[in-house]
Amino acid sequence: MMAELFVVLVCASAVASFAKWRGWPAPLLVTGVALAASLLPIVPDLTLDGDVLLALVLPPLLYSASLDASFLSFRQAAPHVRRLGVGLVAVTAAAVGLVAWLMMPELGIAGALLLGAIVGPPDAVSAAAIGRKLGLPRRVMTVISGESLINDATSLTLVRVFAAIVAGATVTLWDGLGGFALAVVVGVAVGLVAGTGLHALRMHVDDPVVTGSVGLLLPFGVYAIAEHLGGSGVLAVVAMGLFVGYQAPRAPYATRMQDGPVWASMDFLLEAFVFAYIGLQLPTVIAEVGSSHGSTTVLLALAVLGTVLVVRPLFVFGAYAWGQWLQGARLVRWKHAVEAFQRDPRSRGAKPVRAARAKAQRRGGASASALVQNRILEPRLSWQDRAVISWAGMRGVVTLAMALALPELTDGGMPSGQVEVLVTVAFAVTVGTLLLQGLTLPALIRGLGVSSEDERASDERAITRVRRLSNAAGIEYLRRRQQSWLDAHGSDGDAIFKKYSRMLLRLEKESDRAERQRDLVEDEAALARRGAIGRELTALSKGWLEVRRRVLLEECRAGRLSEEVMRELLRAVDAEELALDARGSARGDDARAG
DSSP: OHHHHHHHHHHHHHHHHHHHHHTOOHHHHHHHHHHHHHTSTTSOOOOOOHHHHHHHHHHHHHHHHHHHSOHHHHHHTHHHHHIIIIIIHHHHHHHHHHHHHHHOGGGHHHHHHHHHHHSOOOOHHHHHHHHHHHTOOHHHHHHHHHHHHHHHHHHHHHHHHHHHHHTTOOOOHHHHHHHHHHHHHHHHHHHHHHHHHHHHHHHHOOOHHHHHHHHHHHHHHHHHHHHHTTSOHHHHHHHHHHHHHHHGGGSOHHHHHHHHHHHHHHHHHHHHHHHHHHHHHHHHHHHHHHHHHHHHHHHHHHHHHHHHHHHHHHHHHHHHHHHHHHHHHHHHHHHHHHHHHHHOTTSGGGHHHHHHHHHHHHHOSSOHHHHHHHHHOOOOOOHHHHHHHHHOOOOOHHHHHHHHTHHHHHTTOSOTTHHHHHHHHHHHHHHHHHHHHHHHHHHHHHHHTOOOHHHHHHHHHHHHHHHHHHHHHHHHHHHHHHHHHHHHHHHHHHHHHHHHHHHHTSOOOHHHHHHHHHHHHHHHHHHHTTTHHHHHHHHHHHHHHHHHHHHHHHHHHTTSSOHHHHHHHHHHHHHHHHHHHHHHHHHHHHHHHO
16 A cells, blocks of 8 residues: 555656646646546555545645735635635535435435535635636635635534434534534634644744654644544644744744745645545546446536536625625714714714724724724625636545545445445546636636736835835944944944945845845955954844844734735845855854864
C-alpha cells in the first residue's frame, strides 16, 4: 500500500507541476489523467478509509487556507460567508434530498438527506486557483475562500446527524441544532486556545525550525481534540489559522518567511494527491453498482448534479437580495435611533446610539456612526461578481472523504447496495462539477469582465501613501538616534551616520533599489573592519526596518491599507532583513577564517 501511495503522489505531483508550468488548472488535469490511468490494467486498486482521508488531508489544507486568509476581509464579508457557508449547504442538502427521495424512494428521507449533505459543500481549491490566475477582485476571492472555510463544518454536522438517523438513532430537530451549536462553540474555543499558544511560542522562541515543526503538527492535534470533545475539528483548525495569521506580522521575520513555502508545498502535494485519488476511484465505484443499480444511479447522479448547479445561483442571488433588504431595514432603524437621540438622549429609542457612542469612546478615533455603518453595511457585489460566485461551486476533498466514510458512519444501517449508490453519486457530482464548472469558469470570468483593475489602482495609491508615512517615521527615528550616535562617535561618525541615513530614506523605487542595495553592501563591507560602527549601522538598519513594519501594521489595523497589500509589503521588508542578516553572517565567517 505504501509503495502505491508513493507512486500516486509522485505521478500526481508531476502532472500538477506540468499543469502549473503550462498555466492550466491543475485539479482538472490531475483528475483527468488519473481517470485515464485507472482504465489501464497495470494500475492497482487503491482504497483509503474516509475517516483517515479526512483526518490526514483536511486539517493541513484548512489551516494553510485560513493562515493565508485576511481576517479583516473575512470579518467584513462575514454576512456573505455565513449565508453561503451555512445557509447554502442546508438548502442544497434539502433540495438534493428531495430530488433523491423522489427518484429513489428506497433510500428513505434520512438517506436522501444524507446524500444532500455530502454533496453540499463546495471546495474552493479549483476556483481559487482560477481566480488568482485571472485576477479576480479580493471581494470575490474572500467570499469564495471564506465560504469554503466554514461550509465543511456545516456539512460534516449534517452528515453525522442524518447518518445517525440512518443507523437507527432517534434525533430531533433540537438535538441537531444543539449538536451544531456545541460543535461551533467547542471547535472555535479549542482553535483559539491552540492559536494563542502557538502565537506565544512564535513570539518567544526565535527558532523557525522549532516553531515551524510545532505549526505543522498542531492542525492534526487540534482537529482530533476538537472532534473528541464533540466540537467541530474544521472550525477549530480554521479559528487557529485565522488567529495565527492575523498575529503573524508581530512574529519574527524568519518564522513568517518559512511559513509561506512550507505550507505552499504541503498544499501542492495534498491537493495533487486528492484529485488523483478522485480520478482513480471513480471507475471502481461505478463498477460496483453497475450490475444492480446502473441506469437508476446514472439518472440519479445527473439529477443531483443538475440540482446542485441550479440551487447555487438561485441561492446566491436570492440571499444577496435578502441581505440588501435587511441592511436597508437596519439602516432605517439606526436613523430613527439617531433622531430619537437628538430629541432626547435619555429616551428608550436612543439606546442604540448611546451604546454605539460608548463603544466608540472605548475604542477611540472612529465615530459612533462609522462603527455602526461598518457593522451593518455589507461589501457590495455586482451581478457579475455574484454570477462568478454562483458558478464557483466545484466539489472536492470533503465530499470525497465523507462519501468514503459512509460505511462506518451509517454502521450498516443502510440496505445492501445503497451506500455504493450514494458513493457513486457523490463521486459523479465531484467530477462533474470539476469538469463542467472548472473548464467554463475562466471563460465566464473573461466574458463578464470581472477583474481587479480598480483594486490595483487603489492599492497603488495606498502604497504611495504608506511610503510617505514610512519616510516621515524614518526621519523621526533617525533624529532620535543621531544625537546618541554623535556623542558616541564624534564628527567622523556623524558624517557616516548622515550618509547612511540618506540611503535608508530613499523612496522605495525600482529604479534606485539596486543602487541603494549596492551602496549599502559596499559601505557595510568597508565599515565592518571598523568593528563597533559596523555593528551599530546594522542595528540602525534593523531599527529602520522595524519602523516600516510598524507603519504597515498601524495602517492596516486602521483600515487604510488592505491586509493582503500589507502582507505583500511586509514580505519585501522581511527579505531586506534576511539579506542584512546574511551579509552579517558572511562577514562573521570571513572574520573567523581570517
